[in-house]
Amino acid sequence: MIGKIFKNGILAAAAFAALASTAQAGGYSRGEADTDILFESGDFIFRAGATYVSPRRAFKTTGGTANHDGVYSNDYWIPSVAAKIGISENFACALTYTQPFGADATYGPQARAAMVGLGKYSDKGFETNEYGATCDVKFDVGPGKIHFLGGVFLQDFTYDATNEGGLLPAGKFHLRDDGAFGYRIGAAYEITEYALRVSLMYRSEVKHEADEGYYDFTTLPIPTRSATGYGTLPQSLKLSVQTGVAPGWLVYGSVKWTDWSVLDTLNYTITGLGANKDVYNWKDGWTLQAGVAHVFNEKLTGTVNLTWDSGVSTGADIHGDTITLGAGILAKVGPGDLRFGGGITRMSSGSQSIAKGATFDATGGGGWAYGVTGSYKISF
Template sequence: MISSIFKNGVLTVAALAAFASVAQAGGFARGEADTDILFDADDYAFRAGATYVSPRREFETTGGVANNDGVYTEGYWIPSIAAKIGVSENFACALTYTQPFGAQANYGMDARMAAIANGNNPYGEKGFKTNEYGATCDVKFDAGKGKLHLLGGIFMQDFSYTAVNELDTILPGSTRHGTLRLEDDSAIGYRLGAAYEITEYALRVSLMYRSKIKHEADEGSYDVMDLGSIFLPATGYGTLPQSLKLSAQTGVAEGWLVYGSVKWTDWSVLDALNYNIGGTDFRDAYNWKDGWTVQAGVAHVFTEKLTGTVNLTWDSGVGTGADINTDTWTLGAGIQAKLGPGDLRFGGGVSYLTSGSQSASKGASYDATAGGDWSYAVSGSYKISF
């Protein structure tokens, strides 16, 4: 039987490689909540891990001239924690934590001068991050040869944003730096899904929807450095997108499994981050279009204690000219080894970011181009179940 070869091993290795490569997804996407732990065969399971991503994007030109700033995108960690609690034979819940969205950039002097030449604030650093704390439950029923799963839950997501203005033009005549800080402690969203699986064939098809989240920061501040106690009040708002993901996997021969997924993300909902400082309105324009992420892979059982997988992921660029957010191709791989009382997973991905451009006429702070760049990701986790 195929099920005697796969059990949970290959399924979790497939999820590992997907995690490592989706970390390179378009827009501001980072981690996904580990709701796959609900399909663990045991009643209780705990998995914790992290992914490190090193995006290596740099400008070729800014303002029509060569740019010598080097890489402006910052590396980042994506934590993931999940715990399954089996309440009964057909009902279980999972508690999850991850950072679903985020970005961090550090712009050099050439990029700042291009912003000044175009009449815009020369931000040296910009970044934000989110934390998601979720609870998702699974009710399953007998359906033919397999099981039908109905999934649903809620999550709380926070948001924090920081931008450092290297030459303050908000206060007329000032040459000092200013730091904008916006924060939303909590916003509530939900996820709904369904899945069908036949364990005998290691077959599973699932569809998961995650709602959009609107963040409103009502008590932010703009701190003018070197001017003592000058803090201007600041507020901001923006919407992070909804998504829908279809995943499928099946055993095709003894020791072999193929899998794939298609994910749509509503990035067009984020046209800009809108904020107000001291009564004056500003906006960071994105003007993105919706994004698609498509993945296909294969997994293989080498021994009773070692399985492996490799996959290829294409993520459509969501940029329309207000920034450089282009197509990404990722080759990912992962292994799972039974070690001690649990399972150790390790994987990685190499991504190619295609070339692109941005222009002031389409909402950018300055004209710029970027060539093809490479990014890298590594991921590891450990799971104990009983």
């Protein structure tokens, strides 16, 4: 039977989907919590890994003239840790950690010269950490099992920027929210004999209230000012499907909707300097993926996939469509499973304008992004 080819967790296509991606999802999406570990065989499973992404975004023009600043989007790492505990034959829970959202940019002199508004920012970025617990209860239904999943997570938020001057004197800007709660719920149906699984997972939005902020003036003898801010990071819904199609072969795919339109602005107030905001005005994003995996032998499995992500920009930045080709392998190494993959992403060109909320007029000529990822799993 097809299912025997995939026994003992040799092939976990849902995990491969993330493995062979360069994390070039729309907006500021980065990692996903590894809740797929709940579907893997074993009462005690631990998996840890990381993904390295080099986005390579650059401006073609800024302020109407050719830009020679080079790449402004910084490389980054996405950690992922997951541990499954089987409590009974039909009930298990997983503890997970990842960084679901983030951004990191360093702007050159030509981009800073074109900026209007309060500051001439040399760098801006934010980071989130998600600590989650998700449980799965399953029942026999027909030839397979139905799963009901649910859990909560704590997500923090940190935002930093460096202003080199402008209407606001030069300084360091910092906002932090130690954590806000969200939840995820889902359902799945699987028939192990055919390596068939259909799952639907919802992740809630998170509203952040950053009340541990400050603006520290770096060139003037002015006391540090306190700052506060708020914004919402999006909810999402993901449908995933996988099935065996022949001995040793499996196909998989997914469709994900992310409510990026909820992030129209990041609002903040610096004491004594009034209320301000970073404008995004994004539209909702869609991510579609399709792939195929093959078991070569008992110790080696491989996969390739193609991912398309819709751009979310409406003119306040140059976040356009992306297409990613990814590949990965799973190998039995030592007492566990080693997963390694990589991908290359083509980014479309785009444009932004002050009239649509940007801090400067610019165009982006498209480009390439690269990523590699790896993880190791041990089962007890």
